[in-house]
Amino acid sequence: MNQTTEDKIKEAALRVFIQKGYDRCSSREIAREAGMNVALVNYYFRSKSKLFAIIFESVMQDFLKSLVQVFGSALPIREKIKILIEREFEFLSQHPDIPNFVINELSRNPEVSKDILPTLEKIYESGVFEEAKKLQATGEMRKMDLVQVTILILSNCQYPFMAAPLMKVVHGVSSETYLHLLQSHREHAVNMVLGYLFPNDNSIPS
Amino acid sequence: MNQTTEDKIKEAALRVFIQKGYDRCSSREIAREAGMNVALVNYYFRSKSKLFAIIFESVMQDFLKSLVQVFGSALPIREKIKILIEREFEFLSQHPDIPNFVINELSRNPEVSKDILPTLEKIYESGVFEEAKKLQATGEMRKMDLVQVTILILSNCQYPFMAAPLMKVVHGVSSETYLHLLQSHREHAVNMVLGYLFPNDNSIPS
DNA sequence: ACATTTATTAAACAATTGTTTAAAACAGAG
DNA sequence: CTCTGTTTTAAACAATTGTTTAATAAATGT
Structure with missing residues (x-):
């Protein structure tokens, strides 16, 4: 204290x-x-807004930390994606309301995003996108816009946590049950995304 | 007028x-x-809150309409899922901010969800969950909790629209470019989800 | 035409908002 | 202790909020 x-x-x-x-x-x-x-x-x-700007920026750093770290690492791209998804699930398990927070505040005031541009630079400098393009050229990785690859990955990580209030209503499950479900959902996200992005891999899942 | x-x-x-x-x-x-x-x-x-309750309920009806209609139809389950995803993309293209709206208001005041329970009943009465369980028993459909199936489907439909403000910042694309990307994303969502839920189907995508 | 209900308005209500002010409590240095 | 600067507080500020009131306008029926 x-x-x-x-x-x-x-x-x-x-x-x-x-x-x-x-x-x-x-x-x-x-x-x-x-x-x-x-x-x-x-x-x-x-002022309240200046305080908010400080808080928002630090939240954004946390929010993008895994993305920067994993993509900046020296692992092969399949490992990067696998570890990224696992890290996202870990992070979101402890901060389930951050994605909604970030998206809401970004759409409320797009100006607050100025501060995170240097952080995003690190992702581009990591060369992960060039790596992906090469694998797409050889046919090893499915050909699709890399923005869509990001969407594909984050959809299956963040949405399950974001939609908790909706899913609990639709399926009538408790918070505990739902959070427990999300734990086992992590593997599905990994397998499905990797299986789709690298269709020639024969992971023979379950 | x-x-x-x-x-x-x-x-x-x-x-x-x-x-x-x-x-x-x-x-x-x-x-x-x-x-x-x-x-x-x-x-x-x-009062403002009574007006809101009326509006929210009608939005929820729209929001769940595809789910109820498609699941209540007589199509085989693969077709149900395929059409559901396509309908979701169609709906979200015209109402991209409804998912965020629904989730935010549900978490702000979970009480507002009482009115939609009769609508949800229709989904259960459609027998789609029993149909899925049968296919899971025969091994034709991947075995996983049906809540997770819902998550899987909706993740890849709703998140791409919800995360537009975030994706535009992260990838530095314009609104038009992003919306155009989402159009081609629909097929990826269909192929990936169906491919994962029914691993024995040889769709040989692209 | 008149009377009565309905629709619409401007004004006011108390409560809450972000922010500022001016005074008090506290700290450390001499 | 005394002085000085920093930290904290209670009180006030104007603006905005949801809601109500009382008066006016429009519509309706007889």
Whole structure:
């Protein structure tokens, strides 16, 4: 508990912003969550929106961390994709509401995305896209736009967590049951995506 | 333009609610969009939340319509899934922000989902789940929880539209380019999902 | 034509919002 | 202790929120 007031506000803001979004929470709620007066929030961060920008950027770093690390590694591309999916499931198990948060705030105010461009550069510099193009040229990897490859991978990682409220209603399952289902879903995501992207591999799944 | 005042409010509310969500818009904004006074909104619908409940329920009907219709049809299950995916892409092309809207509002207030239970009943009554279980027993269909089957299908339909703001930032593509990509993505979704759910089918894709 | 219900408006209500101000509590240095 | 700068607080600010009220306009029936 040896953290500074500034950090206490940041932690509270992180919790509140992610859980409720920028517009659905008030400065006073953040202050209350941090156990202090409202004015302190503006004393340290000048405004709610400036505080949000700081929080959002750090969330984005976390959100893209696996992507940058895995794609920047020296593994073969199949391994990259497999590990990326597994890491995503791990991350999302602990932060299931971050994808919704990120997408909502990006569409609310596209300007907040400016800060993450340097992070994205790292992915491009990793050469993973050139690697993929080569494998596509030899026919080893299915030919499709690399944007679609990203969509394919992230669809099967993030959506299952994002859609939890919907799925629980549609299938009438409890939160615990659903989270348990998602654990076994990870392998399906890996097998399906790899099987589709590399149709010549004979993994003979189950 | 022969529509009643009540309908004008409903239409305006539909647009505003879907685009911005319940909390990010005001009663006055809805009234302005409908071209009339604020008090009329409450005159016809008693409160913002009651108006929202009506709008949300009708959106949910649209949102689940394909699911109910296709699963309730007499087609073999492979055709059901194929047509469902194609219908979803068609629907989402015209209403790309409905999935985000539905999921956000469901997690904001899970109570709003009470009204759709009768609609969901129709899906269960269609017998599609029993049909799937039979095919799983014969080994023709991959064995996995049917909740996961739903996740698998909807992941590859809804996420690509939901994640548009994120993908546009990550890959630096324009809205037009992205929407065009999604069109060709539909076939990938069909082939991948069917290929994974029915591994013995030799569709020999591309 | 008049009377009565319905539809619409402008204005006001209290509550909450983000932000600022001015004063108090606290800290450390001399 | 005293001075000085930093941290924290309560109070106030104007703006906006959902909702209500009371008055006006339009429509309806007789």
